[in-house]
Every structure is written in structure tokens, then in C-alpha cells.
Amino acid sequence: MVNAIIGGLIIGLAVSIMLLFNGRVTGISGILGGIIAPKKNDFDWRLAFFIGLLSGGALLFYLKPEQFVNLSQASTVDYIIAGFLVGFGTLLGNGCTSGHGVCGISRLSIRSILSTLTFIGFGVLSVLIYKSLRGEL
Amino acid sequence: MRPLITFVVGFIFAIGLALSGMTQPHVVRGFLDIFGSWNYSLMGVMGGAIALHSIAFYLIRKRATPLLDAQFHLPTKKDIDLRLLAGAAIFGLGWGWAGICPGPSFVAAVSGDTNILWFIASMLGGMGVFKFLEAKKVL
Numbered sequence: 001m002v003n004a005i006i007g008g009l010i011i012g013l014a015v016s017i018m019l020l021f022n023g024r025v026t027g028i029s030g031i032l033g034g035i036i037a038p039k040k041n042d043f044d045w046r047l048a049f050f051i052g053l054l055s056g057g058a059l060l061f062y063l064k065p066e067q068f069v070n071l072s073q074a075s076t077v078d079y080i081i082a083g084f085l086v087g088f089g090t091l092l093g094n095g096c097t098s099g100h101g102v103c104g105i106s107r108l109s110i111r112s113i114l115s116t117l118t119f120i121g122f123g124v125l126s127v128l129i130y131k132s133l134r135g136e137l
Numbered sequence: 138m139r140p141l142i143t144f145v146v147g148f149i150f151a152i153g154l155a156l157s158g159m160t161q162p163h164v165v166r167g168f169l170d171i172f173g174s175w176n177y178s179l180m181g182v183m184g185g186a187i188a189l190h191s192i193a194f195y196l197i198r199k200r201a202t203p204l205l206d207a208q209f210h211l212p213t214k215k216d217i218d219l220r221l222l223a224g225a226a227i228f229g230l231g232w233g234w235a236g237i238c239p240g241p242s243f244v245a246a247v248s249g250d251t252n253i254l255w256f257i258a259s260m261l262g263g264m265g266v267f268k269f270l271e272a273k274k275v276l
Contacts, residue, residue: 001178007157008185014150015186016193021142023203024210026150028240029264036261037268048140050243052147057244059148060155067155068248072162072236076255083242083256085231087263090239092276093224094214097159097238098150100225101183104212106191111214111221118222119229123169126233131173 027099029090162236
């Protein structure tokens with residue numbers, strides 16, 4: 001729990017820096033969506049964000065590789081199905097865990113609060129379906 | 138200068154995600170498994186991030202402009218519509234199925250986990266399909 005709270009505070013710091021300097025919310029799916037369908041003069045900062053994300057990840061992987069251990073039994077097909085749903089759903093619903101869950105709730109956006117309750121609820125449902133299909137319930 | 142800031146933001150963000158456990162699918166699925174062996178620790182991630190950022194948001198919004206731009210670019214939509222809720226539902230199903238969401242997938246990818254790389258490829262595909270349908274006015 002302590003690691004989670006420290007991680008959360010660091011994430012809160014990151015999105016606050018974005019707001020203070022660039023005046024934007026840090027929504028990963030939105031930033032990514034703008035990379036795959038770029039608009040004029042709206043590309044560099046998005047790409048720089050992802051280079052930062054990968055660089056920070058690489059540093060942590062070097063320092064704390066245990067944080068990257070994946071004990072999930074899910075198959076490659078599961079990841080492919082899930083990835084498609086995540087990509088499509090986040091653009092349709094204008095955001096994911098970062099944009100709605102962290103930035104939106106902090107702004108007290110009603111849309112973001114409803115979105116977050118919905119995706120957590122359906123996340124719980126998804127785990128239930130997954131486990132029942134595998135006889136793990 | 139603005140891309141340099143977003144690089145730094147991405148860098149710090151990745152450290153927070155990796156420390157918190159959001160980059161580990163079994164941890165995330167344990168958090169969503171509230172009727173099973175619930176691992177509630179990830180509540181600390183959202184709690185910590187929201188606690189800090191809601192205070193920062195309140196203080197920063199007292200400014201007329203951000204430091205490096207002439208105006209704030211905050212979302213302006215207010216309507217609660219089917220797109221918002223259906224999108225969140227579809228996202229939630231995918232998030233729970235694999236235990237990974239967009240930001241952590243890129244951070245976790247540095248480990249070279251092929252399943253995570255497939256997830257990212259498919260996520261980009263899902264986004265591409267959405268953008269295509271949106272451009273065709275189907276959505």
C-alpha cells in the first residue's frame with residue numbers, strides 16, 4: 001500500500017507539472033490518439049511525452065525489475081482482445097485511468113467521475129467473466 | 138520548451154506507475170477482483186494522485202495562464218451521453234481482461250514482455266478503427 005501511495009503521489013506531481021507549465025490534462029489515451037491521427041503543430045509534445053514515459057520506464061526497469069514481473073496467466077489472445085477494447089473504448093469515451101480517473105476527478109468533472117465509476121465497475125465485471133469462463137470462481 | 142516539459146512529465150509519470158504496481162497485470166486484476174482475493178492496495182494510487190492533484194489544480198487554476206502557454210486547454214464537454222458511458226464500459230472490460238491500461242502498457246513494454254507488446258499493437262489498432270469510423274461519421 002505504501003508503494004502504491006508513493007506511486008500515486010508521483011503521478012499526481014507529474015500531472016500537476018503538465019497543468020502548471022502547459023495548461024493541459026495528462027490523459028494518456030488522448031495524447032496517444034493525437035499521435036495516430038496527428039493534427040498540424042500538435043505532434044511534438046505528444047511524442048516527447050511517450051519518449052519520456054519509455055525512458056522513465058527503462059530507468060525503473062533497471063533499478064527495480066521486480067516491479068515489472070507479470071504473474072498473469074492470460075494468453076496472448078487475451079491481451080490482443082483486451083488491447084482492442086481499451087484502444088477503441090478510451091477514444092469513444094474520451095479518456096482512461098489518467099485523464100478521467102486522476103485529472104478529471106481532481107477537477108471534480110461529473111463526466112470523469114461517471115466514467116471512472118463505469119470503467120471500474122466493468123473492470124470488476126470483466127474479471128468475474130474471465131474467472132467464470134475458466135472455472136476459477 | 139513545451140515538449141521538454143511533456144518529456145519530463147512522461148518520465149516522472151512512468152516512475153510513479155511502475156512503483157505503484159499499475160504495470161503488473163496480476164496486481165491490477167487483483168484490485169478489480171473485489172469478489173475474490175481482493176488486493177485493495179491500488180486504491181492508494183488513485184487516492185495519492187487525486188489528493189495531490191486536486192490541491193495543485195485548485196492552486197494552479199488561480200493563475201490566468203499556464204507558464205508556457207497563453208491559455209489553459211482543459212476539457213470543456215459537460216454532457217453525459219452514451220459515448221462517454223459506452224466508451225468507459227468497453228475500456229473497463231478490456232482493462233479487467235488483461236489488467237493493463239494505456240499508460241502502464243508503455244511503461245511495462247520496456248521489459249520486453251511480448252504479451253504487453255501485443256496489447257499495445259492491438260490497442261493502436263482499436264484506436265485506428267475508432268478514428269476511421271469517426272472520420273466516416275459512423276461514430
